[in-house]
Amino acid sequence: MPSSIFILCMHLKTMLLAKVEIVISVLLLSLTLVVIAEGDDISSVVLQNINGSSSMSPFLKKIVEWPRPREPGCRNRPWTCRRPREFPRRWRCCRNQCVDVSSDVNNCRICGYRCPLGWQCCRGFCVNTNISIFNCGRCGNRCPFGVLCTYGMCGYAQPWPRPPFLCPPPPMN
Incomplete structure (x- = not known):
């Protein structure tokens, strides 16, 4: 009889631990959601600091207020694809990437002109x-x-x- 009471106590203890674990998991999940929903991003905090505090140097204000960094690629800067002393121009900005239009089958001679299946782009012509x-x-x-x-x-x-x-x-x- 005492062993059955011991087993019953152990069973109740494991059930209680399982319920406690579930409650803790739910609390942690809800806490995470609250933090995500109400959290401020760092840029707004930095900008509030800049506007409200006069202890920052003008140099640092200029750096922080600088426009956002340029997006990667050549869409807004097509001159980055040019190679010096190259004639005829082989490199062009196609779909925000620098591409050699004399040998690329997806951009043969001009951006977006694709060679047929099995053909290659040789010196800007599909062959x-x-x-x-x-x-x-x-x-x-x-x-x-x-x-x-x-x-x-x-x-x-x-x-x-x-x-x-x-x-x-x-x-x-």
């Missing part, structure tokens, strides 16, 4: 590098004279070496 003899497989890769570009490879599935050119036989009289 199918699977069949172009001047850009075979990659930009600037030229195939030798008379050799075709197939599947991005010069001379793929062509007889090699090519038979020599034979002069037609002279006519017989």
